[in-house]
Amino acid sequence: MSRPLEGLHVVECASFVAGPTGGMTLAQLGADVVRVDPVGGGSDYRRWPVAGNGTGGAEAESYYWASLNKGKRSVAIDLRTPAGRELLTALVTAPGPDRGVLVDNVVGRRWMANDVLAARRPDLIHVRVQGYPDGRPAVDYTVNAEVGIPQITGPEEGGAPVNHVLPAWDFTTGLSVSTAVLAALYERARTGRGAYVELALSDVALAGVANLGWLSEAAERGRERPRHGNHVYGSFGVDFACSDGQRVMVVALTEGQWDALRKVTGTAGVFDALETALSADLTQEAERYRLRETIAAILRPWFAARNLAQVSEELDAARVLWGRYRGMTEVVAAHREGAHPVLVDMTLPGGEAAITARSPMRWNGDHGGPGEAPELGRDTGQVLAELLGLDAAEIGKLMDAGTVADAGRHSA
Structure with a gap:
């Protein structure tokens, strides 16, 4: 089935959850998302959970990385070199009405500053994920602590803050990334102008608690909301035990x-x-x-x-x-019985079985495919030839120099 964003080309240069979630969302809607990683993989390439129950050694494949980056084309470039930086810049600013879209979370690289890239392509759409608006680093778990949620989470008698395990602000930011890309594309189609959109994780978290009215409540009362354990705040909702312990x-x-x-x-x-x-x-x-x-x-x-x-x-x-209340092993068992159409089995490049998800958006009743499991650098040669017009000899020289790598040479 055709997807609504087919024909759109996006370059993603982002790690961890927020940026990759935005790229994955666009890819599952049909966009051709080219993910650029360092040669050998970025800081999230082997992030847990990994295959082999964490005992697979340094080369164990990451379920996390594979699932968040499925459906994308993978290019491995050594961005420490001038040649590598020029390749990425050329990919980002490649001509064409459906190109010139970048999602990144890069900090401190002057050559990737928006004004530098926009000088090469004035109608560039550039969405940058940040920790804080001033560029300082942050992750979901640090900004969640700073907006007060752990202080109102947990049992009533608890004193210490209770962190949550779900990176909710990362996912919300990722979906905001895809929204920003689509809004900027709409504006570019009408006006011909590009856009530079900065999206800070801390702002997403602050906006979330403010839009729920929680900050207004704290301002009015002058104190923290008390913890209520599993009770739903402001309504009735709580857990009950059945006779069989469920x-x-x-x-x-x-x-x-x-x-x-x-x-x-x-x-x-x-x-x-x-x-x-x-x-x-x-x-x-x-x-x-x-x-x-x-x-x-x-x-x-x-x-x-x-x-x-x-x-x-x-x-x-x-x-x-x-x-x-179900454990995740029960969710897996239900999936095996066909209970959750949004879930699908996926085989990682190393042969390990994984469970991932198709898009939760059903177009005319169809989730669409999940996208193929990624392999670091697998598409390097194809992308450089297709988008930049490099021939086999030129690509071979770049690989011999270590400027780029394909799937068989990503550990160079």
Whole structure:
């Protein structure tokens, strides 16, 4: 199936999560994304998790790197050399209406400054991922700490901050990268102008908590929001244990969801009496949040008297909003049974099996393909010939000099 961005050419020179996520998103939408890495691989090339349970040695293939860079063409260039820098510059500024798009997170290289590149191609679209707006480094886990989320995460009695394991700001930044590219392309198509878009991870995190109203709340109250463990803030939602030890998360955001939960658990009369006794109106989300512990205590016996299969059947029949806690091994098992069409098996260049994802966007019902597993430098010769017009002899000289490498020589 054709994809909407077919014909678009993007050069990606970025490491870790945010930039590669932006490039992967564009590639799964059909763009030809050329990822440029140093000869031998960048700092994220062997990042965990790796094949072999971490015991595969220094050459173990990274599930992380392979999955975030699938569907891209890989070029390996020694950017420490003048010839290598010129090759990358030529790739970035190559002529053509569907070229001249760069995604990077490069800091401190004057030759890759936007004004230098734009002098070669004035309509260049350049999206640069940063840690902070002033160029200082940052990663998801440091900016998350600085916007206050670990202070409100974790058990109520906890004192130390609780970090999360999901790099949410990295992923949000990556999707913002793809949005910025598409917006700049639209502007260039209308005006002929290029664009330089700087996107700082710290700004993405600050915008996120501000747009949720969390900073306004802190400013008004003058203190931190208290921790509530697994309770959903501002509404009713918490986990319950079933009789077989399985746990479920149940949420009632709307009046209809609350009514369904009351009816299926047979507690409507109890909650009617509670409302009268406490002069409360549990149809209101704020009231359900205020009385969350009392509500949870009333509901727990219903869950404790049923195993997961019974709970699942009854909650589904009543259209209650809920989810089961699963380990990732269970997600893998469900994938093996065909439960998750967005997931797909992928074979890494070394032969190891991996699980990756197709685009979560379904175009006319179709996720599209995930993209082929990348191999460092595999497409170096093809890209240099196709995009820069170099012949086999010229490419051979560059490889002999160590300026570029192909998949068989990437460890040079």
